[in-house]
Amino acid sequence: MDKKTLTPQKAKEFALEIFSQIEGEADREFRIFHVKAVTKTALALSEGDGSVDREVLEMAGWLHDIGYVESEQDHAEKGIGILEKENFILNDKIADCILHHGLKGKPRTKEGKYLQMADKISFINPGVLEIFMKRNRGKMKKEEMDFLEKMLEEAMGYLREFDR
Numbered sequence: 118m119d120k121k122t123l124t125p126q127k128a129k130e131f132a133l134e135i136f137s138q139i140e141g142e143a144d145r146e147f148r149i150f151h152v153k154a155v156t157k158t159a160l161a162l163s164e165g166d167g168s169v170d171r172e173v174l175e176m177a178g179w180l181h182d183i184g185y186v187e188s189e190q191d192h193a194e195k196g197i198g199i200l201e202k203e204n205f206i207l208n209d210k211i212a213d214c215i216l217h218h219g220l221k222g223k224p225r226t227k228e229g230k231y232l233q234m235a236d237k238i239s240f241i242n243p244g245v246l247e248i249f250m251k252r253n254r255g256k257m258k259k260e261e262m263d264f265l266e267k268m269l270e271e272a273m274g275y276l277r278e279f280d281r
Contacts, residue, residue: 120206128176135183135199143252150248151239152179159235166227170210174228177214181232193219 121127132152139145156178163169184195193216200207214232217224224230240246246269250262257265 118204120204123176123205123207123211125172125175125179128179131203131205132179132183135186138186141252143248147248147252148182148185150244152182154239154244155181155232155235158238159231162235163227163231166231169227169231173208173210173214174231177211177218177228177232178235180211181215181218181236193217193222 133149136145136148136152139148156175159174159178160171163171163174180196180200182192182196183199184192184197187195187199196215197207197212210226210228213224213226213229216222217229218233218236222229222233224233240249246265250265250269254262
């Protein structure tokens with residue numbers, strides 16, 4: 118079988134196709150919203166850094182969480198496996214971004230570092246936080262949900278101040 122070349126558009130289409138398989142509207146919405154936010158944030162953070170391959174960063178942004186369709190644990194490795202099964206050509210930078218984007222990851226490339234930073238920042242986003250809460254309502258303790266609701270209120274307050 119021929120190897121498939123990735124482009125930012127193909128990465129986006131493939132990620133959206135993969136995420137469409139997620140059962141549960143809230144989970145599906147969360148994952149799609151999250152990868153969009155991470156992709157946009159990573160590109161914004163890296164703007165002006167001429168040493169960064171922005172196409173790699175955009176592709177990795179769309180693809181970094183596709184492994185969640187198989188397992189939350191080890192989702193980065195699962196994502197690489199999915200891409201390999203589909204015969205996509207993965208360069209080292211894309212693999213680094215995907216494999217090392219998590220909280221404990223240690224990216225070796227600038228692209229990986231920008232993606233990891235964007236992934237962390239995305240959870241401060243009120244939209245992501247709201248979807249996360251909706252997705253986990255009933256699964257979390259009351260104190261945890263109260264804490265998240267307070268964070269959401271504060272984040273919305275910052276946004277309102279920013280808009281003035």
